[in-house]
Amino acid sequence: xxxxxxxxxxxxxxxxxxxxxxxxxxxxxxxxxxxxxxxxxxxxxxxxxxxxxxxxxxxxxxxxxxxxxxxxxxxxxxxxxxxxxxxxxxxxxxxxxxxxxxxxxxxxxxxxxxxxxxxxxxxxxxxxxxxxxxxxxxxxxxxxxxxxxxxxxxxxxxxxxxxxxxxxxxxxxxxxxxxxxxxxxxxxxxxxxxxxxxxxxxxxxxxxxxxxxxxxxxxxxxxxxxxxxxxxxxxxxxxxxxxxxxxxxxxxxxxxxxxxxxxxxxxxxxxxxxxxxxxxxxxxxxxxxxxxxxxxxxxxxxxxxxxxxxxxxxxxxxxxxxxxxxxxxxxxxxxxxxxxxxxxxxxxxxxxxxxxxxxxxxxxxxxxxxxxxxxxxxxxxxxxxxxxxxxxxxxxxxxxxxxxxxxxxxxxxxxxxxxxxxxxxxxxxxxxxxxxxxxxxxxxxxxxxxxxxxxxxxxxxxxxxxxxxxxxxxxxxxxxxxxxxxxxxxxxxxxxxxxxxxxxxxxxxxxxxxxxxxxxxx
Ligand code: F6P
Numbered sequence: 001x002x003x004x005x006x007x008x009x010x011x012x013x014x015x016x017x018x019x020x021x022x023x024x025x026x027x028x029x030x031x032x033x034x035x036x037x038x039x040x041x042x043x044x045x046x047x048x049x050x051x052x053x054x055x056x057x058x059x060x061x062x063x064x065x066x067x068x069x070x071x072x073x074x075x076x077x078x079x080x081x082x083x084x085x086x087x088x089x090x091x092x093x094x095x096x097x098x099x100x101x102x103x104x105x106x107x108x109x110x111x112x113x114x115x116x117x118x119x120x121x122x123x124x125x126x127x128x129x130x131x132x133x134x135x136x137x138x139x140x141x142x143x144x145x146x147x148x149x150x151x152x153x154x155x156x157x158x159x160x161x162x163x164x165x166x167x168x169x170x171x172x173x174x175x176x177x178x179x180x181x182x183x184x185x186x187x188x189x190x191x192x193x194x195x196x197x198x199x200x201x202x203x204x205x206x207x208x209x210x211x212x213x214x215x216x217x218x219x220x221x222x223x224x225x226x227x228x229x230x231x232x233x234x235x236x237x238x239x240x241x242x243x244x245x246x247x248x249x250x251x252x253x254x255x256x257x258x259x260x261x262x263x264x265x266x267x268x269x270x271x272x273x274x275x276x277x278x279x280x281x282x283x284x285x286x287x288x289x290x291x292x293x294x295x296x297x298x299x300x301x302x303x304x305x306x307x308x309x310x311x312x313x314x315x316x317x318x319x320x321x322x323x324x325x326x327x328x329x330x331x332x333x334x335x336x337x338x339x340x341x342x343x344x345x346x347x348x349x350x351x352x353x354x355x356x357x358x359x360x361x362x363x364x365x366x367x368x369x370x371x372x373x374x375x376x377x378x379x380x381x382x383x384x385x386x387x388x389x390x391x392x393x394x395x396x397x398x399x400x401x402x403x404x405x406x407x408x409x410x411x412x413x414x415x416x417x418x419x420x421x422x423x424x425x426x427x428x429x430x431x432x433x434x435x436x437x438x439x440x441x442x443x444x445x446x447x448x449x450x451x452x453x454x455x456x457x458x459x460x461x462x463x464x465x466x467x468x469x470x471x472x473x474x475x476x477x478x479x480x481x482x483x484x485x486x487x488x489x490x491x492x493x494x495x496x497x498x499x500x501x502x503x504x505x506x507x508x509x510x511x512x513x514x515x516x517x518x519x520x521x522x
Pocket of ligand 1: 154155156157206207208209210211212215265266351484487
């Protein structure tokens with residue numbers, strides 16, 4: 001095991017002491033006044049992303065201790081273990097290699113020694129699968145008879161492709177509509193089925209395991225609808241994206257695209273799960289999406305810790321969660337097309353790091369994943385930003401802005417950028433007012449991520465950045481960021497409750513569940 005738990009390192013106590021003496025009372029306004037170089041010291045470029053961290057409650061001394069924490073917890077060795085294909089997802093005995101999905105075919109960084117021959121073979125398989133998937137995507141794009149693509153999947157089999165298809169809407173060639181059905185609530189599928197016709201629809205059944213009850217139920221209903229409407233050519237109108245091709249075949253789907261158990265669901269948009277995106281933006285666009293992510297992988301793999309953006313962000317997350325005690329992070333993308341970005345990040349962070357035991361199953365005595373929440377700006381400003389400015393909780397805000405818009409409507413973009421800058425200013429500066437109600441304490445932290453433009457490459461880099469920052473905080477916390485046992489109990493209980501909803505048997509249930517169940521059946 002390469003990891004050492006953060007609370008077992010010598011520097012953990014030093015960080016607590018630093019927090020008690022200066023961290024707690026840190027004042028951003030004073031820090032800027034005292035240091036003309038603060039912006040330069042706490043901002044940096046990474047591939048496709050410029051990041052300003054200077055409006056965070058941190059100074060050089062604290063960042064130095066946090067970097068030491070990264071070293072003492074063995075972050076670099078853990079990162080290298082991931083990139084060498086070690087089975088760091090120990091509770092499931094799996095490698096963690098979503099990064100390999102975006103490794104170019106002839107990557108000079110790819111080791112050639114015989115111990116790595118297996119990895120080279122796997123990369124070859126990855127490239128072959130990608131080629132097949134992209135060829136299919138191009139065929140669908142050229143097929144004018146297919147006007148609607150319906151992705152049926154949930155969690156990582158929905159959030160990634162949906163977020164990316166929406167984000168890159170400007171790159172989507174006209175002639176195809178994309179629909180995403182995830183919820184087992186039949187209202188969602190029924191609403192989509194009302195809009196489409198069997199002869200012009202391609203259903204993509206996306207499920208890593210091909211057992212997820214929501215997806216299986218929706219897929220069954222879609223197939224029944226298709227056949228009921230006179231549809232016959234299942235091979236043309238249904239494709240499965242899965243690691244479980246056998247189950248997809250048993251379901252009656254012959255057109256299948258496979259991937260591997262070393263791709264976690266929430267890390268799978270780079271695999272065949274990204275097919276809706278590939279259809280939407282084309283093979284070239286999808287390759288650029290992968291290339292942007294690969295650029296960020298390389299940055300994470302080789303940049304010195306002090307200039308490594310995922311490392312700096314992940315360590316800041318630890319500082320805020322474990323020393324300041326902040327319970328959440330709000331994400332505000334100032335680009336309306338990034339509307340599913342907060343939801344995507346919720347799964348990425350909270351399913352990865354929402355753990356109460358370490359990688360060895362020992363209980364933790366410190367906090368882990370923050371709550372992630374947010375909406376695109378400027379909308380959030382007219383809803384919950386009140387609380388960010390004047391609420392009793394301090395919530396670090398992560399802003400995303402794009403320098404150059406794709407549209408040409410005059411005035412809008414300057415106004416949008418003025419708002420994102422002004423919000424970060426207002427959070428930091430605050431406003432004195434004796435009256436109380438109009439007083440803003442200020443000193444509220446924010447991080448500013450800036451893209452030149454929202455493109456396949458920059459989106460790929462932004463998402464890979466987020467994946468790696470989650471890796472960093474998870475590694476420092478000493479947890480396994482790649483399993484998700486916490487979702488299992490609800491699944492088991494739902495099966496039992498479903499049977500009871502049919503039978504009406506409430507024996508052995510708690511009084512509340514029994515009461516509700518009886519009311520639902522009445
Ligand atoms: O229930 C949680 C989960 O396993 C996620 O981790 C995953 O992304 C989602 O369900 C969907 O799983 P699958 O792709 O196997 O249907």
